Amino acid sequence: MNVTHISEILGAEVEGIDCRDVSDDDVAVLQTLLWDRGMLSIPDQDLTPDSQLAFAEKWGAINVNRFFTPVAENPQVAEVLKDPDQELNIGGGWHTDHSYDEIPAMGSMLYALEIPETGGDTLFASTYAAYSNLSEGFRQALSSMHAVHSSRHVFGYERDAGDRPRKRLHNPELAVQDAVHPVVIEHPGSGRPSLYVNPSFTVRFDGWSKAESDSLLAYLYRFGSRPEHTIRYRWKPGTLVIWDNRATWHYALNDYPGQRRLMHRVTVEGVPLAGIN
Numbered sequence: 001m002n003v004t005h006i007s008e009i010l011g012a013e014v015e016g017i018d019c020r021d022v023s024d025d026d027v028a029v030l031q032t033l034l035w036d037r038g039m040l041s042i043p044d045q046d047l048t049p050d051s052q053l054a055f056a057e058k059w060g061a062i063n064v065n066r067f068f069t070p071v072a073e074n075p076q077v078a079e080v081l082k083d084p085d086q087e088l089n090i091g092g093g094w095h096t097d098h099s100y101d102e103i104p105a106m107g108s109m110l111y112a113l114e115i116p117e118t119g120g121d122t123l124f125a126s127t128y129a130a131y132s133n134l135s136e137g138f139r140q141a142l143s144s145m146h147a148v149h150s151s152r153h154v155f156g157y158e159r160d161a162g163d164r165p166r167k168r169l170h171n172p173e174l175a176v177q178d179a180v181h182p183v184v185i186e187h188p189g190s191g192r193p194s195l196y197v198n199p200s201f202t203v204r205f206d207g208w209s210k211a212e213s214d215s216l217l218a219y220l221y222r223f224g225s226r227p228e229h230t231i232r233y234r235w236k237p238g239t240l241v242i243w244d245n246r247a248t249w250h251y252a253l254n255d256y257p258g259q260r261r262l263m264h265r266v267t268v269e270g271v272p273l274a275g276i277n
């Protein structure tokens with residue numbers, strides 16, 4: 001296994017492995033790397049939905065996203081597709097998947113099948129770096145706070161007024177859950193502190209009104225998405241990217257009108273999140 005860091009703080013490219021043939025020891029090494037780097041890119045893979053799922057199952061139980069369209073071959077693999085005539089994409093804003101769940105998914109494995117000639121990159125931001133670059137006083141204040149996360153305004157009926165990509169998203173009646181998580185979590189794998197609010201699913205601080213929460217959240221989102229906290233990932237077909245929802249945000253750029261982009265996504269369950277002491 002050959003590992004190259006993508007930036008100082010975030011991401012690693014892992015060459016020399018075939019995800020169809022990895023040992024438990026390989027997976028343990030990859031997990032430790034992911035807990036540290038937040039995102040792994042594994043190029044030159046040849047995966048079917050079944051072999052992608054088999055690789056993901058070595059990491060933990062599978063979380064089947066209740067809002068996404070599954071691929072025809074396997075109901076546990078989600079299709080992340082943007083057709084040439086489609087306006088909106090999936091994940092086109094900074095977010096952390098599943099933060100609206102009480103036990104949020106650990107992360108996802110996204111396999112690139114068709115990539116536009118130009119565009120369709122994914123941005124990643126390190127929430128470790130976002131937290132550690134705040135001032136000590138601010139870090140301390142945030143450490144005792146909790147925030148409310150919801151999926152209603154993204155996947156539920158609340159979204160229906162606009163041009164929701166209903167063709168690709170399903171089960172709005174299931175988008176009724178809210179969850180409360182610490183604003184700063186101790187990463188369950190690395191033990192490092194990580195900022196755990198995100199622009200798509202966090203709706204307010206627990207015990208605060210939305211109006212009171214909005215400006216402080218907006219500051220954290222501007223700060224977290226500063227270029228020095230982020231990388232921009234250019235895809236190639238055959239690459240599998242794994243991200244850790246407890247250490248990153250991601251953002252799928254929607255800058256390829258008239259072109260098609262097709263990915264397959266498998267999501268792995270996480271564990272309950274705790275704050276830092």
Ligand code: SIN
Nearest residue numbers: 080090091122252263
């Ligand atoms: C997602 O947010 O799951 C999609 C990411 C991407 O398509 O790059």
